[in-house]
Amino acid sequence: MNKNTTDTFHPMQLKISQADIGYEEILISGADAQLQSGEVCLLIGNNGVGKTTLIRSVLYQIPLLRGMITLGKKDVQELSVKEIAEHIAVVFSKSAIPQNYTVTDLVSLGKYIHYPFYFELSQEDKKEVRETIEDLGLQQYDTTLLKNLSDGNLQKAFIGRALTQNSPVIILDEPTTHLDEKNKIIILKTLRKLARENHKLILFSSHDWRLAKEFADKIWYIKDRKLHAGMVEDVLIQHHELTDPSMFNVNEHFKAPHITASPVHKEMLYSLLQKNSTADLSHLSFEFRDNRWNIDVKGSLYQCESFEEILSLVKTFH
Incomplete structure (x- = not known):
């Protein structure tokens, strides 16, 4: 040019x-x-x-x-x-x-x-x-x-x-x-x-x-x-x-869990959960480490390797 x-x-x-x-x-x-x-x-x-x-x-x-x-x-x-x-x-x-x-x-x-x-x-x-x-x-x-x-x-x-x-x-x-x-x-x-x-x-x-x-x-x-x-x-x-996933909050009933992850993974998880859940998830903790999600539900620990697995697990909380 x-x-x-x-x-x-x-x-x-x-x-x-x-x-x-x-x-x-x-x-x-x-x-x-x-x-x-x-x-x-x-x-x-x-x-x-x-x-x-x-x-x-x-x-x-x-x-x-x-x-x-x-x-x-x-x-x-x-x-x-x-x-x-x-x-x-x-x-x-x-x-x-x-x-x-x-x-x-x-x-x-x-x-x-x-x-x-x-x-x-x-x-x-x-x-x-x-x-x-x-x-x-x-x-x-x-x-x-x-x-x-x-x-x-x-x-x-x-x-x-x-x-x-x-x-x-x-x-x-x-x-x-x-x-x-x-x-x-x-x-x-x-x-x-x-x-x-x-x-x-x-x-x-x-x-x-x-x-x-x-x-x-x-x-x-x-x-x-x-x-x-x-x-x-x-x-x-x-x-x-401008960088907080909550700017995309389109579900007014959604109560978010605690998420510890990179900004990209955090945003993807936030998006997934608010699209698919009306339950109160504020008592859950999600941590992304070693390429898997560790999920704490009132002291019970779960592990998921994909967002699809997370969605299946969250649906059992409804």
């Missing part, structure tokens, strides 16, 4: 200062956060908390109720639509599909931000378009009409358009929504590579935070009308609901 080499690199900063974000009503109050070139930031929060509104505020599609957002050294409200487009490439989760466009046509559109539409792309531009299509694993669809693509490949094509735009900032709203695990990783690896090698500042929202956190440097977490911003690990440690 030969984009924006270091000799043409100009550092970019996105900064939010004491911002109230929303429409008539404040969704996020007193937000302070900043990102630099080379950083990947994951934007997370429940539906309706203001993730897309925050993104649209950065693009100055929605004015702030208070405070300031700066891009470089300029307030975004002082930038023209063209200047914002030159600085920021954006992919929304729902985008209009241009009629009769192929994958190559769409990815090439990213170059036209730099030219009038009647200009011919240079050979270097065309080479970059081909490389982007290959990086995203879309080469077999390069001449396919967009309307004939799967949702996942269509999303990748829109991301390809943003990448070829060569803007210093890339913002993506739920870019991995329609993708399977393999393609999510392709996208996230591509974004991280762009940040590291091409000094891009990348902000993307996602519900797949477990996977996404492996590729992000920073997190912006919206909760209780506040924006909690910082290093991924710091934010996760400060907000236990």
Whole structure:
């Protein structure tokens, strides 16, 4: 990916200062956060908390109720639509599909931000378009009409358009929504590579935070009308609901046992038990050790080697 080499690199900063974000009503109050070139930031929060509104505020599609957002050294409200487009490439989760466009046509559109539409792309531009299509694993669809693509490949094509735009900032709203695990990783690896090698500042929202956190440097977490911003690990440690299995509590009658295990095993067991039991299991203790589960039921000890065995045992307690 030969984009924006270091000799043409100009550092970019996105900064939010004491911002109230929303429409008539404040969704996020007193937000302070900043990102630099080379950083990947994951934007997370429940539906309706203001993730897309925050993104649209950065693009100055929605004015702030208070405070300031700066891009470089300029307030975004002082930038023209063209200047914002030159600085920021954006992919929304729902985008209009241009009629009769192929994958190559769409990815090439990213170059036209730099030219009038009647200009011919240079050979270097065309080479970059081909490389982007290959990086995203879309080469077999390069001449396919967009309307004939799967949702996942269509999303990748829109991301390809943003990448070829060569803007210093890339913002993506739920870019991995329609993708399977393999393609999510392709996208996230591509974004991280762009940040590291091409000094891009990348902000993307996602519900797949477990996977996404492996590729992000920073997190912006919206909760209780506040924006909690910082290093991924710091934010996760400060907000236990993001890593605690109880965040997935969908059974209000479930009373959990004590579980001693790695986070993955603990979460799998928690999920299994709450899906399949309405009994009070708070008197049970589960410990995963030496590849087996040791279960203490009021002093009686049991051992299970699989979740299937655990489920059979728990059913006898009902």
